[in-house]
Amino acid sequence: MIEIWEKTLSLDTVITKVSAPHVGAISTFSGIVRNHNLGKSVRYLEYECYAAMAEKEMATIRDYALQHWALHDIAIIHRVGRLEIGEAAVVIAVASAHREDGLVALKYTIDTLKATVPIWKKEYWADGSMWLENCCG
Amino acid sequence: MKINVLVFAQLREYFGSTHWQADLPASGTLNDLQKGMITAFPDAEAVILASRFAVNQRYIQGLDHVLQAGDEIALIPPVSGG
Numbered sequence: 001m002i003e004i005w006e007k008t009l010s011l012d013t014v015i016t017k018v019s020a021p022h023v024g025a026i027s028t029f030s031g032i033v034r035n036h037n038l039g040k041s042v043r044y045l046e047y048e049c050y051a052a053m054a055e056k057e058m059a060t061i062r063d064y065a066l067q068h069w070a071l072h073d074i075a076i077i078h079r080v081g082r083l084e085i086g087e088a089a090v091v092i093a094v095a096s097a098h099r100e101d102g103l104v105a106l107k108y109t110i111d112t113l114k115a116t117v118p119i120w121k122k123e124y125w126a127d128g129s130m131w132l133e134n135c136c137g
Numbered sequence: 138m139k140i141n142v143l144v145f146a147q148l149r150e151y152f153g154s155t156h157w158q159a160d161l162p163a164s165g166t167l168n169d170l171q172k173g174m175i176t177a178f179p180d181a182e183a184v185i186l187a188s189r190f191a192v193n194q195r196y197i198q199g200l201d202h203v204l205q206a207g208d209e210i211a212l213i214p215p216v217s218g219g
Contacts, residue, residue, distance in 0.1 A: 031219045047218070048145060048146060049218070050143065050145055050191075050194075050211055050213065052194055053191055053194040053195075053211065054218070056194050056195075078218060078219075089218075089219065090218070090219050110219060113218055113219050114216075114217075114218060114219040115216070116196075116216065117216060117218045117219075118145065118191070118211070118213050118216055118218075119216060119217070119218030119219075120145060120146035120214065120216060120217050120218070121217045121218070122146070131146045131147040131214070131217070132217040133214075133215035133216070133217055134215070134216055134217045134218070134219070
């Protein structure tokens with residue numbers, strides 16, 4: 001499952017999607033909007049994406065992970081639009097028989113998503129706003 | 138050939154649009170496209186130079202890639218998903 005939503009994300013959705021009887025570990029990540037960045041107080045974020053390519057890039061990440069680690073499945077949902085403090089911008093669930101590969105693949109998935117997927121966030125403060133750039137990996 | 142480029146994030150603000158159209162010679166390259174964009178939007182030069190091109194939803198390394206009519210081209214500013 002690779003999806004882009006315009007509404008509140010559900011970690012339960014991705015967990016359910018990757019669950020199976022032989023799965024012994026489900027490793028999850030939630031990327032949350034926090035109230036501060038670079039010393040400034042954040043009011044909210046707005047996310048925008050190149051949807052078709054973003055889905056392709058996330059699928060590429062999933063494919064790589066499934067080939068390189070012993071996994072059952074990976075599900076990713078990213079949100080776009082306006083996000084308030086405390087809301088999740090991305091949820092990821094990685095299912096594996098054993099936890100070692102699942103946890104390693106989870107880190108790979110979020111790290112690579114942040115480096116390559118064509119999604120952008122604009123941060124809004126009381127006195128202005130700025131498009132952010134993820135630190136080059 | 139007529140080329141349409143999808144732009145995103147701060148590029149949309151600089152360009153005042155979600156896309157930009159250019160007229161390139163038949164064997165025009167991404168380099169030609171980039172130069173045309175900088176000429177049209179000199180204030181956006183730094184962002185344009187920091188951005189990556191995607192052709193048909195795949196990142197392209199290097200600017201000497203030759204474009205074809207009907208290609209879906211996008212200019213991808215530094216990303217910030219997640």
